[in-house]
Amino acid sequence: MLFEVLSTGSMLGVLGASYYYKTNLNDDSDKILKIAENCGLYKKDDKMRLYRRNKIKDKITKEVVGTEYVFKIPLGLELKDFVDKHGKFKDGLNNRSVRRINLKDFRSLKFDASLPKQVRAILENRIQLSKEIEMEYDGMLIMRVYDEGLQSSYDLTTEIINGAKSWQVPLGVTLKGQVVHDFEKGPHVLIGGATDMGKSNILNVIITVLLSNQPVDVEFTLIDLKGGLEFGVYEKISQVKNFATNAEEAKTALENVKDEMERMFNKLRSSGKKNVKALGVTKRHFVIIDESAELSSAGEQDKDEKALKVECENLIKDIARRGRASGIRLLYCTQYPTAETVSSQVKRNLITRISLAVDTATASTVVIDEGGAENLPLIQGRAIYKRHRCTEMQAYYISDDIIDKTVKPHINLRARREDASVSLGKETPKTGGNYSTKFEET
Structure with a gap:
């Protein structure tokens, strides 16, 4: 029992750290560039290029809620060309599920023989991504990718x-x-x-x-x-x-x-x-x-x-x-x-x-x-x-x-x-x- 608990603790530490780095270092810019290319949003050899990225913070809580990407777009393309592909960008950024660990779930753990199974269930919990996108143009294409869309209430x-x-x-x-x-x-x-x-x-x-x-x-x-x-x-x-x-x-x-x-x-x-x-x-x-x-x-x-x-x-x-x-x-x-x-x-x-x-x-x-x-x-x-x-x-x-x-x-x-x-x-x-x-x- 003690060995299982220690093993579970080690697994929690490794997977928790892995989850932290994956979620905090996640960058959608490469995926956006690939989607744009697949949608034909380029002119000959002139393709979208990432100019900068910034974290988006909630105005009230100051928590990071997404990332703003600024792109230089090929001459001859306009904002409408990208807005018309909004659905393709959104679906492309949400085409997988990710592991989502809620630390609150660990508070309800029962320290018995089923502990390893309980922890694995928490660590292996996966959710479908539900990112949302906003676009605007001010000489550069600004694409804001939010980690989650709006709730229904x-x-x-x-x-x-x-x-x-x-x-x-x-x-x-x-x-x-x-x-x-x-x-x-x-x-x-x-x-x-x-x-x-x-x-x-x-x-x-x-x-x-x-x-x-x-x-x-x-x-x-x-x-x-x-x-x-x-x-x-x-x-x-x-x-x-x-x-x-x-x-x-x-x-x-x-x-x-x-x-x-x-x-x-x-x-x-x-x-x-x-x-x-x-x-x-x-x-x-x-x-x-x-x-x-x-x-x-x-x-x-x-x-x-x-x-x-x-x-x-x-x-x-x-x-x-x-x-x-x-x-x-x-x-x-x-x-x-x-x-x-x-x-x-x-x-x-x-x-x-x-x-x-x-x-x-x-x-x-x-x-x-x-x-x-x-x-x-x-x-x-x-x-x-x-x-x-x-x-x-x-x-x-x-x-x-x-x-x-x-x-x-x-x-x-x-x-x-x-x-x-x-x-x-x-x-x-x-x-x-x-x-x-x-x-x-x-």
Whole structure:
């Protein structure tokens, strides 16, 4: 027994060291060059040449997650030639399995006669490679090879929420690390994607993080055109100033927002300031429209309904165009991204885009101005986030438990305020679920 244990220990040391050197000295550059040659990506005797390599580190954990290779490519070839072969590069780099030793497995070892067998099972554990590739060109071909692709789900935790600063919202995870959107830098966002692909989850992440981190300064106008089902959990919180579930209520809510926008512009003009930040106003008002296609006048046959929707469209265009300076942030969301439902006048002011999976390249172009979202895997929350360039991400999943814990204290606060108003003989005014909003100065 003692001999077997010692033999096992020796085997562990040798194989462990071997595994360490294999995994840490692994270099995919030779394989990339061979794949390129096999795919005909050369001109006569002019072939790809490796210029340099750098380790890629996770922005948050600082752990090495892959390697960046920079190649000089033959004259006459372009980035598209290599992007078109993306699948061949990816499959070529993943065409084998490797030994993967998880040191945690050794903690559960049973020190009995089966110990050698247990250790061998751990040491001989093999997994299929799942490397992912990104490519871009800046005079040289940059190919980033990540050790692992994105997982199908990442949970939003209280630690992640608390780690966000000011008006930042952690949206999800990319191959490089975390995507954090700053609403002070990108105030308006266009979100599109097919049904049941995770759009509502992203909205819940945004609302909950803002409510958690900015409970005093955040205000919401929620326009839920799917019967109020998506935003119903937030309807009674004190931060919600306008709540609408149909076109008529949406018009009233948007008019309320425009009135406040005009009042803020009057303050800015009188003070000589250009925006609320310069004025010292800390309030930010988020107008979130879920299923904005329901407010589109395109194809509407009823005369009165069409006129109502045209008014809503004009209000949205005005808020998108002028809202930033007055502290208003617009989130315009639809599961039917077409040129009719997302007008060019609104779109040009919504610089930040998030596209979940869509069914056509045309729909992808409507949201992110280029194709690509139609090729996303059909995984809930898988999306393309575009600020200056497109990045594939897996959006954080937020549980009902976190939403409920965040919302509950603010529902109680509103109830106490309304009860106090009734006890003083002052009934809180309500019109179609809409509440007037006020920006405050500090």
